[in-house]
Amino acid sequence: MKRKVVYILYWFYLVVMWGVVLCLSLELGFRLILWGANYVYRPLFELQTRKVYGMAPADERGSRLGRKVYDSADWLFSSADKAQVSRDNIDCKEEYLLTLDGIVKAEFETGGQIIYIKGDPILRNYLKSVFQGRRMGYYSPEWDEVITSVKTRVGLPISKRLRFESQFVHYYEVNVEAHSNVITLVAKEVRDNYPYSLCGERSNSDPNSTWLVPFYAYKTNCRPENGIAQYNNYGFRDDDVVVPKPEGVIRIVCVGGSTTEEGNTNSTTYPNIMEKKLRDYFHTDKIDVINAGICGIRSSGEMRRIWDYLELQPDLLLYYNAVNDICYAYFPEWLTLPNHFRKWLKNSSLLNYVFNEKHLPSDDYIIEYFYENIFTHLGAMHCACKSKGVDMAVCSFAYPTLKWYEIVGRLYYDFNLRNVWLAEVRDEALITFRTYVKVIDIYNKELRKFCEEEGIIYIPVAEEFKAGMNHFFDVCHMTPLGLDVKTDIIGSYVARWLESKGLKR
Structure with missing residues (x-):
């Protein structure tokens, strides 16, 4: 009997010992993979990021808090x-x-x-x-x-x-x-001194800056030499806007962040591409699509600027954004919530990768958070639109879709998130692309319900945009090929809206 007990203990010891060795080997191997991936892909991440964020100087993109730039902008909040x-x-x-x-x-x-x-x-x-x-x-x-x-x-x-x-x-x-x-x-x-008061005592004396208030408003009539972005008489990246709107013109104002503003030239942004395609489709030059995207702006800023957008006298306000709220505001907040899984996940790269979604609160909490924040801002913007007789459309938010075997793509987007989008919280948690996609999916699903409840036009961009690295620079910004596809999806729904308003081919 004693010999049998010793035999069992011996095998138990071997199983535990080799189990520990196996776990440590897997952990070490996975850390080596991540280290190698980070070393190999970091230059590529930086190159891709420069292509996407080239719309503002790098030193200004490093700060999330606004700095004051005094310039002529009397029209801002003048109404x-x-x-x-x-x-x-x-x-x-x-x-x-x-x-x-x-x-x-x-x-x-x-x-x-x-x-x-x-x-x-x-x-x-x-x-x-x-x-x-x-x-x-x-x-x-x-x-x-x-x-x-x-x-x-x-x-x-x-x-x-x-x-x-x-x-x-x-x-x-x-x-x-x-x-x-x-x-x-x-x-x-x-709001007596809007928008300058948003910067507090901070100031920026750089006359070459394109910002009036960083991540909120650009200077008006700002056309830097050799700059890929030129800003019009209203501080938006487009041609000058004529107000009052000429008779017979149907005007669409596209609101969002850098995913709306982006493009290698003003003429290759999605609003400008869509304007050309809609004019060709309807054989008219009476369709005016304005790019009112602002790099880094969140829904709280867009809501505060709603009267600026409506000052342009649109017939349709078209909204495409989500990533700035989710990555710069919501993830940092969610990672402060009590979570007994996080201390285990922080100590193991392998466990963090496999169980990454455990960093998040429950799905119900996330849904409620969306309704209390970004959906409240969208609802407020819709109220303002209704007061002016303006229709509002909101797009679901697209992201790269990868097949299960596209390991390189997943590593690329994992490191893009931790090095760019969630760099400020990576000491708390390393969020993976899979977890990011889960949150965007929840947002898109609830956004459709919200739009149905509020009578807002819903455009299913994410549902119809299934593409990977050839179409996306990073987790949200697109290549010229991607912008063309995005334009076709949004443009097809806008064309239906135009037809409902009586416009014929």
Whole structure:
């Protein structure tokens, strides 16, 4: 019996020992593969990135926070008062109307328990996280005083202007009052000095910069010598825009980030290619498609610039974006959430690769997050469009589709994500291309539902765009071949919309 026990223990020891050796060998082998891939592909990543991001100088692309550049841009937000009047009779959800005005409304029980909180997602997310006991990002003693007063009812009422920093600098007029059973908070963004106030005290004296406010607005009439991008009288990468719109012209304004602005020349961006194709298809020069894409802009910025887009008097506002919100705002936030898997995944490259989706919160959480953020901004933009009688179309977001055996492509996009798109959070987690695709798929699926609910035109770009490395520079930007395919997909749906408006071939 004793001999049998020793025999069993011996084999158990061998199995455990060789199991450990096998696991360590797999881990070491996988790390060597990743090291080799990073060494081989990094120069290619940088080359591809330069091709995509050549629209702004490299030193400016390194910062996510705006810097102030004073230039003539009186038209920016010049219609704030008119915008308020034009929204008075819009049939829209209160959440969207509050967001348009940069307002947050909240009610709290004694002790700071939230009864409800709604409005501008930028400030709402911060207040919601703080009152739920999880501080995110920005810290200010002045905000702490307000939060403490809400919880304790001491020092109320409060009425003061407070600064808040996210991607940009925002100022809010904050009013807190105590009632018999609840405490109310109303914060309204101050936009008196827009867009310059978004930069705070930062400034940029470089006269060669194309930016008015980085990742928000370009200078008007900015046409740098030998620059691949030239900016018109409204600060967009296109020909000058005639306002008032000439009689008989149907105008489409394309809104988005660098995935809208991109192209080796102004004439080879997707809005300009689409304009040529639509004019040829309908045999008319009365179709005007404007490229209003801004490199690095997020949905919060696009919502704040909605009246600038509508100043161009479009008949259709066409939206294509998502990656800037997801990679620069949502992933960093999700990676701060409690996650007991992350400490194991951070210590093993192999486990991190196999179980990478464990870095994410649940699918239900992600869906709710989309509705509370980017979909709220889109809903607010749709409200503004309706107030001007403008139709709105939103495209699903495309990404490279790879077959299971395209290992090189997967490694390419893995390292593109960690070296470019998620470089600021790679110490927290190395997100893989597979995980990125999962999030985009959730976004596209819920976007279709959202558009159906809100009466927004939905264009299934991702569903119809199935292509790989020959069509995509990186995880989202396209080669000229890709832009041509993207234009055909979007253009076919825009052509149907034009036909519904009575335009005939």
